[in-house]
Amino acid sequence: MNPTRQILVVDDEESIRWALRKALEREGHRVVLAANGVEGLARAAEPGIDLVLMDIKMPGAEGLETLSKIKEARPELPVIIMTAFGTLQAAVQAMKRGAYDYITKPFDFGELTIAVQRVFEIRELTERVAQMEALGGRPFDFGGVVGLCPAMQQIFKLVGKMAASDLTVLIRGESGTGKELLAKAIHYNSRRSARPFVAINCAAIPRELLESELFGHERGAFTGASALRRGKFELAEGGTIFLDEIGDMDIGLQAKILRVLQERQFERVGGERSLSADVRVIAATNQYLEAAVAQKSFREDLYYRLNVVAITLPPLRERIEDIPLLVNHFLHQFAEEQKQEPKSLPPETLELMLAYRWPGNVRELENAVKRACVLAPTSLILPEHLPAALLQAEEAGAASGRSSFERVLSQGITGELARLKQERDGQIYAYFLAALERPLLLRVLERTGGNQLRAAELLGINRNTLRKKLRELGIAPGRGDEEQTKS
Template sequence: MIETRQILVVDDEESIRWTMRKALEREGYRVVLAADGVEGLTRATDPSIDLVLMDIKMPGADGLETLSRIKEARPELPVIIMTAFATLQAAVQAMKRGAYDYITKPFDFGELSILVRRVFEIRELTERVAQMEAFGGRPFDFEGVVGLCPAMQQIFKLVGKMAASDLTVLIRGESGTGKELLAKAIHYNSRRSARPFVAINCAAIPRDLLESELFGHERGAFTGASALRRGKFELAEGGTIFLDEIGDMDIGLQAKILRVLQERQFERVGGERPLSADVRVIAATNQNLETAVAQKSFREDLYYRLNVVAINLPLLGERSEDIPLLVNHFLHLFAEEQRQEPKTVSLEALELMLAYRWPGNVRELENVVKRACVLAPTSLILPEHLPAALLHVEEIGAAGGRSSFDRMLSQGITGELSRLKQERDGQIYSYFLATLERPLLLRVMERTGGNQLRAAELLGINRNTLRKKLRELGITPVRGDEEKTDR
C-alpha cells in the first residue's frame, strides 16, 4: 500500500466523514474532509489529492454537479461516487460524467478498501468515460430500470461505461426480464440517442419474411413486392437496431447479419447495390447460444461478433430485494397513465409478492400490479386483489418458494436497518451477527441439554469455536450431559 496517497472525502453528514476518515487512515491513507460540494471542489483542485470519495446527494451543489466540475478542472483525478439511491439513472449519470466507479450505501468498508486499492493499482490504465453530447428529444425514463442487487448494480455501471462506444451488445435473459427495456437504456444513453431505436423480434416473424423485414426489398423482388420497401436496418440509420430473440434466426440469414457486423453493408432482397449500415447492433436471446453453436444451429463466428459485450439479466426471483422498488415504480407509472394518485400495497400483499417465484419475471410483476390497481376499489391494494397464484404461494413453498422464516427474517432486518442506520452506522454488521447468534446458540444448547460436543456437531462447527462464541455472548452452558460424554 502507498502511504503517501491522499484521499478527499466529501459528504454532508459529519458522522460519515468521521467514520470514513478513521477507516481510511487505518489503511494508511492521508484523508482530507469536505462538508459540501463547494468545499469539495476547492479541495479537489489541490494536486496532492489522489482520489475523491463523494456523496451524490448534498445540499447546494450535489455530487453529480460537483463531479462534472472536478473533471473539468482535473480530468485525470479518479472520483468514486457514494449513493443510497439504487437507480440506473444515478449510476449512469455518475459514470457518464467521468466517475471511476460508484458504491451504494450502506457499504462494507472491506469492499470500499478493495475498490480504493484497485483505483491506485490501475490508475494509469483507467480510461476516461467520454461525456455524452446533449441531444434533443424526450429523455428516456431510466427510473423504470431499478435494482439493489449486486447483479443489477454491475449492469448499471456497464451501461454508463458503454455510453460513448458503438460496441455490439448481447443481452441474455429469460422472457420478461426486461431485455428490450435495457436495450433502450443503452441506446438513449449513447451518442446515437437522437437517432431511431428500431426493434424487431426475430422469433415473431416467419423465416421467409424476416430477411425482407430486416433489409427491405426492391420492387418486383418476389410475388407481391409491388413497391420498394425499406427494411429495419435502413430505418435505424444512425441509430440502434435491437434484434430480439436472435437465437431463433435462420442460420442462412445469420450469415447476412454477420456481413453487416463485419463490413457494415447489406443488400435489399432483389437488390444488386450494397447499402451502408451506420447502425449499432444490440441483440438479445433467452437461449443458450453456446449449446446452439455446438449443435450447429447458430453460427460460431456470429456468436463471437455479437458477444463483444455480454449482459446477463437475472431472474426476478433471484433479486427479490428489488420487488418493492419495482412495485412502487409500477404503481406510480399506472397512476400517471390514469391521471390519478398512486395506490399503496398492503404489507400482507407485499409479503405474498416477495414469496412468489415470478416465472414471468418483471413483465409478470407489472401486469399483477396494474391488475391490482384496477381491482382495488380504494387506495389500498389487499391480498384479495392479487391473482390466485400469489394467494396460494404458501402451498408451493416446498417447491422452491421462500420460507415463512426467510420472509420473517427479511422483514425484521429491513425494519431494524431503518432504525439502526443512524445510531449504529458502521457497526450494523457486527450488531446483526450478535443478535442472530445469541438466540440460535441458546436454542441449540437447550435442545442438546447443554452438551457442547453434540451442539457443535449440530451446528457444524468446531467445539472450540462453540466455546469461544459462548464466552463472547455471555452464555453459560448447563453441565451434566457434557461431562458424561467427555468421560
C-alpha cells in the same frame, strides 16, 4: 436509527400477554395490551399502533371476527395471528381475511421476533420508496429500468461507460426481465439518442419474411413485392437496431447479420447494390448461446461478434429487494397513464409479492400491479386484488407446512439478503450457514444442559465434529458436559 414501533398484543391469557410484552420490549418495541377481541378492536383504532399480535381463539369476540373488523377499519395495519390450533383451515381462513402471517402456540420467541422484524422490514422498504419519491426524481430509475440491487447497479454503471461508444451489445436474460427496456436505455443514453431505435423480434417472424423485414426488398423481388420496401436496418440509419431473440434466427440469415457487423453493408432482397449500415446493433436472447454454438445451430463467428459487451439481467427472484421499487414504479406509471393519484399497498400485499417467485419476471409483476390497480375500488390494493397465482402459491406454502419454521426462515433470509447487498459478495453461503449453525448449536446445548455428548446424539453428528464446530463458532463448552466428562 429505526423509529420505535408500537405493537398491540391481544390475548385472553394474562401469562401470554406478560411474556410477549417482556420479549417485545427487550427488542426495543413499545407494547399495548388487550385481554379480548372487543378491547383489541378499540385499541387497534388508536393512532400509533404499527402491528397487532392476536390470539385466534378468545371468549367474546372471536379472533377471526376481530381480524375482519380490524382490517375493515385499518386495511394497512398488519395483523399476525397466534393460534394453538395450528390447523390448515384456521390458517387459510386467517390469511383470506387479511392476516399478515400466523404462528402456532407454543411458539419460539426467536421465531416470533423474526416474524415481527419482517413486518417492519417491509414497512421500512415501503417508507424508503416514499421518501425517495418525496425528494423528487428516482435514482433507481434508469430510463425505465428500475433497480437498487448490486447486480442492477453494476449494469447501470456499464451502460454509463458505453454511452460514448458504438460497441455491439448482447443482452441475456429470462423472458420478461426487461431486455428491450435495457436496450432502449442504452440507446437513449448514447450519442445516437436523437436517431431512431428500431426493434424486431426474430422469433416472431417466419424465416422467409424475416430477411425482407431486416433488409427490405426491391420491387418484383418475389410474388407480392409490388413496391420497393425499406427494411429495419435502413429505418434505423444513424440509430440503434435491437434484434430480440436472436438465438431463434435461421442459421442462413445469421451469415447476413455477420456481414453487416463486419463490413457495415447489406443488400435488399432481390437487390444488387450494397447499402451502408450506420447502425449500432444490440441483440438479446433468453437462450444459452454457447450450447447452440456447440450444436451448430448458431454461428460461432456471429456469437463472438455479438458478445463484445455482454450484459446478463438477473431474474426477479434473484433481486427480491427491488420488488418494492418496481411496484412503486408501476403504480406511478399507471397513475400517470390514467391521470389519477397513485394507489398504495399495505404490508401484507407486498409480503405476498415478495414471497412469490415470479416466473414471468418483471413483465409478470408489471401486469399484476396494473391489474390490481384496475380491480381495487379504493386507493389501497389488498391481497384479493392480486392474481390467483400469488394467492394459490401462498396457500400451497401453508398446506406444505412452510408457514412455520421454513416460512420464517425464508423471510429472514430474504430480509438479510436485502440488508447485506454487496458487502459479503462471494461469501453468502458461508455467512448464512454460520448464522444458522450458531443458534442451532446454542439451543441444542441449552436443551441438553450443556452436555456435548447428548447434544451430538440429538444432532446426529460425531462428538468430535461438534467440538470442532463449537471452537469454530466461539461457543464455550457447557458445565453439563464437563460434569459428564468427569463422571
